[in-house]
Amino acid sequence: MNIIILIKQVPETSNVKMDEETGTMIRDGVESIINPLDLYAIEVGIQLKEKFGGKITVITLGPPGAEKALKEAISMGCDDGILISGREFKGSDTWATSYALAEAIKKIENYDLILAGERATDGDTGQVGPGVASFLNLALATYISKIVEVSDKNIIAERLVEDGYEILRVPLPALLTVVKEISFPRLPTLRGKQKAKKTEIPVWSTENIELDKSKLGLKGSPTRVVKIGHPRVTRNGTIVKATDDESISETIGRLLKFIQEKELIQRGH
Amino acid sequence: MSYHGVWTIAEENRGKIKEVSYELLARGRKLADKLGVDLASVLLGSNISESELKQLIYRGADKVYVVDAPELGNFIAENYSNVLVDLINKYKPEIIIAGATTSGRTLMPYVSVRVNAGLTADCTGLDIEEETKNLLQTRPAIGGNILATIKTPNNRPQMATVRVKSSRPAPIDKSRSGEIINIKLRQELIDGRVERIGFRKAEGETVGIQDADIVVAGGRGLKKGENFRLIRELAEKLGGVIGASRDAVDRGWVSYPHQVGLSGKTISPKLYIAIGISGAIQHLAGIKTADTVVAINSDPDAQIFKVSDFGIVGDLFEVIPLLNERLAKKGDK
Numbered sequence: 095m096n097i098i099i100l101i102k103q104v105p106e107t108s109n110v111k112m113d114e115e116t117g118t119m120i121r122d123g124v125e126s127i128i129n130p131l132d133l134y135a136i137e138v139g140i141q142l143k144e145k146f147g148g149k150i151t152v153i154t155l156g157p158p159g160a161e162k163a164l165k166e167a168i169s170m171g172c173d174d175g176i177l178i179s180g181r182e183f184k185g186s187d188t189w190a191t192s193y194a195l196a197e198a199i200k201k202i203e204n205y206d207l208i209l210a211g212e213r214a215t216d217g218d219t220g221q222v223g224p225g226v227a228s229f230l231n232l233a234l235a236t237y238i239s240k241i242v243e244v245s246d247k248n249i250i251a252e253r254l255v256e257d258g259y260e261i262l263r264v265p266l267p268a269l270l271t272v273v274k275e276i277s278f279p280r281l282p283t284l285r286g287k288q289k290a291k292k293t294e295i296p297v298w299s300t301e302n303i304e305l306d307k308s309k310l311g312l313k314g315s316p317t318r319v320v321k322i323g324h325p326r327v328t329r330n331g332t333i334v335k336a337t338d339d340e341s342i343s344e345t346i347g348r349l350l351k352f353i354q355e356k357e358l359i360q361r362g363h
Numbered sequence: 364m365s366y367h368g369v370w371t372i373a374e375e376n377r378g379k380i381k382e383v384s385y386e387l388l389a390r391g392r393k394l395a396d397k398l399g400v401d402l403a404s405v406l407l408g409s410n411i412s413e414s415e416l417k418q419l420i421y422r423g424a425d426k427v428y429v430v431d432a433p434e435l436g437n438f439i440a441e442n443y444s445n446v447l448v449d450l451i452n453k454y455k456p457e458i459i460i461a462g463a464t465t466s467g468r469t470l471m472p473y474v475s476v477r478v479n480a481g482l483t484a485d486c487t488g489l490d491i492e493e494e495t496k497n498l499l500q501t502r503p504a505i506g507g508n509i510l511a512t513i514k515t516p517n518n519r520p521q522m523a524t525v526r527v528k529s530s531r532p533a534p535i536d537k538s539r540s541g542e543i544i545n546i547k548l549r550q551e552l553i554d555g556r557v558e559r560i561g562f563r564k565a566e567g568e569t570v571g572i573q574d575a576d577i578v579v580a581g582g583r584g585l586k587k588g589e590n591f592r593l594i595r596e597l598a599e600k601l602g603g604v605i606g607a608s609r610d611a612v613d614r615g616w617v618s619y620p621h622q623v624g625l626s627g628k629t630i631s632p633k634l635y636i637a638i639g640i641s642g643a644i645q646h647l648a649g650i651k652t653a654d655t656v657v658a659i660n661s662d663p664d665a666q667i668f669k670v671s672d673f674g675i676v677g678d679l680f681e682v683i684p685l686l687n688e689r690l691a692k693k694g695d696k
Contacts, residue, residue, distance in 0.1 A: 188472065188482065189481065189482065215506065215645075218485065218506075219484035220468050221471075221482060225472045225473070225475070225476050228444070234441065236440070239619075252563070253465075256571040258562060259562065259564075260559050261559065261560050261562065262557055262560065265556050315481075316479070316480060316482075316515050316517070318513065318516060319512070321511070321512035322509050322510070322511055323510040323512070324508070328670060329656065329669075329671060329672050331671040333663075333674040333676060334674065334675055335677065336675050336676065336677030342682055345682070346685055346686050346689055349657065349675065350686075350690075352657075356654075356655055
């Protein structure tokens with residue numbers, strides 16, 4: 095089973111800055127990691143490879159430094175990586191990113207399955223996985239929490255929805271986005287790290303992917319960030335110390351009164 | 364034909380319209396009124412009664428486009444997308460909003476690619492820009508640390524998913540009238556590749572934490588998995604559901620669907636009670652749009668107090684049992 099895994103490099107902290115003019119993130123000076131939710135996709139991919147053989151290719155679209163994320167995925171057990179990078183991709187929204195990734199994937203023959211994390215923790219959209227599936231006209235299943243069965247033609251998987259788990263039969267080739275519940279990501283091994291070090295990561299751009307330049311980057315993106323605001327983070331709440339029996343009892347009384355006044359619970363309480 | 368009108372994507376479950384559909388109508392009504400256009404609700408599903416469809420009109424829709432067919436009884440991305448794309452090409456709405464639910468967040472990106480539309484995820488604010496009549500879409504990003512306002516200047520339709528519970532459902536007004544337009548499913552739109560072959564209900568609580576008005580969450584401060592019963596008991600007494608920090612989930616005390624925060628769910632309940640949760644920035648990102656936050660923690664410097672409306676610095680093992688007891692007494696009255 096040949097697998098493609100889509101990953102994204104995200105800032106390590108949630109304390110990143112935005113360029114107020116372009117509305118895009120300033121990534122300089124912030125340490126970057128693999129999107130934590132992509133690690134689950136990587137883990138599932140490696141487990142499938144261990145069981146059924148085949149090869150795993152990790153792909154990311156990002157700045158040159160995103161090579162590090164690909165290498166880390168290789169050190170966990172993926173086979174090779176492709177970095178889609180270049181000036182022309184700068185400022186791509188989820189539509190333009192999905193387009194570029196899909197066109198790159200078209201160049202890779204012989205894949206059975208594409209895996210992606212549920213969403214990235216920085217942009218938090220979850221739109222690129224479904225977007226790529228749509229461009230490639232692949233069968234899509236999102237929020238996959240468990241792989242139940244794999245055969246030559248199908249994957250049976252559970253999909254985590256609001257009130258439970260749907261059980262889906264998905265024909266291959268397909269694109270699955272996975273949730274945290276699906277696996278527990280392994281750590282890179284020493285041997286994996288050595289292998290990653292030696293692995294050359296090819297950089298793909300408009301020079302080696304057939305891309306319509308009008309669909310790339312900021313100008314190829316239907317959406318525009320027009321304003322960045324900073325939401326109120328703190329609330330001026332009442333903080334009460336409850337240290338002994340008396341103060342605990344009194345505090346609970348105040349708390350109950352507080353939530354009753356806000357009509358958060360029924361008066362009967 | 365130019366793009367005209369505002370659409371909301373309604374959702375149903377076994378013939379019953381989901382609450383999120385009415386939240387979207389509240390949002391959609393405001394946008395449609397500002398633009399001076401009709402508001403339509405689109406519903407794909409199976410076995411939906413006329414009286415359920417009328418609810419959409421009572422809640423603000425001028426038109427309801429309904430495609431009712433057994434093949435649409437369950438959400439399958441390809442089928443729903445094909446049908447919606449077909450409707451978009453025929454009726455050309457300028458704005459389409461859907462809930463940021465598991466189906467909305469799957470359907471909308473799939474469709475937006477097909478119709479070359481801009482799409483903004485998980486919005487908490489929508490408005491119309493006066494001069495341009497463009498849709499202004501505001502959403503939290505980077506863990507809720509910024510609020511980005513996004514627009515789609517050139518492409519139509521303008522599409523957005525809207526955070527569940529980020530607005531109140533539109534009120535019922537039975538004097539409202541509107542048109543219900545039944546559209547026959549064209550069989551060639553059914554893709555047939557992905558099939559739903561079963562369903563398993565989530566263990567324990569049946570209400571998802573994103574749909575709940577009250578969420579009582581526990582974290583590492585509980586020390587042991589079995590102590591989560593304190594959280595369960597309080598949630599039960601308040602008519603809420605249980606949530607958890609990442610720590611609690613990673614320790615196996617509660618299952619992942621209960622996780623609140625950046626790598627779990629983002630929620631907007633009326634009341635959020637954080638117990639033994641210190642409030643890592645990743646956790647706080649999940650509760651930025653909660654109405655009221657109550658925290659109970661023994662550490663007076665815990666981050667969670669900074670975002671609390673009411674905080675109790677104390678030992679949860681002393682406070683919660685007594686709180687449960689007091690609630691039980693009141694309940695008996």
